[in-house]
Amino acid sequence: MTDLKYPIGKFNYDGPLTEENRQRLLGDIAQAPANLRSAVKGLSEAQLDTPYRPDGWTVRQVVHHVPDSHMNAFIRFKLALTEDEPTIKPYAEDRWAELADTKATPIEVSLTLLDSLHNRWVRLLRSLSPEDWKRTFRHPELGVMTLDKTLAMYAWHGRHHAAHITSLRERNGW
Numbered sequence: 158m159t160d161l162k163y164p165i166g167k168f169n170y171d172g173p174l175t176e177e178n179r180q181r182l183l184g185d186i187a188q189a190p191a192n193l194r195s196a197v198k199g200l201s202e203a204q205l206d207t208p209y210r211p212d213g214w215t216v217r218q219v220v221h222h223v224p225d226s227h228m229n230a231f232i233r234f235k236l237a238l239t240e241d242e243p244t245i246k247p248y249a250e251d252r253w254a255e256l257a258d259t260k261a262t263p264i265e266v267s268l269t270l271l272d273s274l275h276n277r278w279v280r281l282l283r284s285l286s287p288e289d290w291k292r293t294f295r296h297p298e299l300g301v302m303t304l305d306k307t308l309a310m311y312a313w314h315g316r317h318h319a320a321h322i323t324s325l326r327e328r329n330g331w
Contacts, residue, residue: 161210164320168313174305179290182312187279189315190271193223196322197264204331205264209321214254216325219318221259222250224271230311231278237294237304238285244295282308 160166174182197205197220205217214222229248236243253259290305302310325331 159324164324165316168310170306170309172305182308183282185312185316186275190275192319193271194268196319209325216322217264218254218259219321220264221267222254223318224267224274225253226314227274227311231274233294234281234304237292238289242293242295247297
């Protein structure tokens with residue numbers, strides 16, 4: 158049986174990245190908005206309000222979570238590129254998922270936000286030099302993170318959440 162919490166497996170980083178791996182992950186980041194949009198296409202309001210697993214977020218919460226998370230990632234990249242090993246602030250994603258904008262906003266708002274955000278983010282990522290990818294930020298819980306590792310983590314993150322939705326659709330025959 159598939160692990161409902163980690164349908165594509167837990168994040169694993171085998172860095173440092175080769176240029177070929179980096180380009181593949183950049184492609185994943187570029188494709189994430191379309192993949193998420195495809196995963197939710199045609200779902201009813203009731204389906205959007207269905208948890209993807211027992212005690213998990215609803216599909217709607219997942220859709221709103223992805224741009225919340227990726228906005229934080231975009232900012233972390235910009236901080237790491239403009240400051241020397243800045244300490245970033247984590248956020249309570251579980252609490253963000255309970256806020257009114259997550260529960261009541263149509264998903265199209267977050268899908269459009271993700272499209273625009275990834276357009277900017279991919280432009281930034283494609284401009285980085287090999288030395289830029291070695292830049293770091295300090296995460297209070299995860300320690301020092303290179304931009305290479307962060308790229309890999311967020312490429313996985315987009316695939317991970319799209320798979321939450323597609324695996325729910327598959328299990329429920331939607």
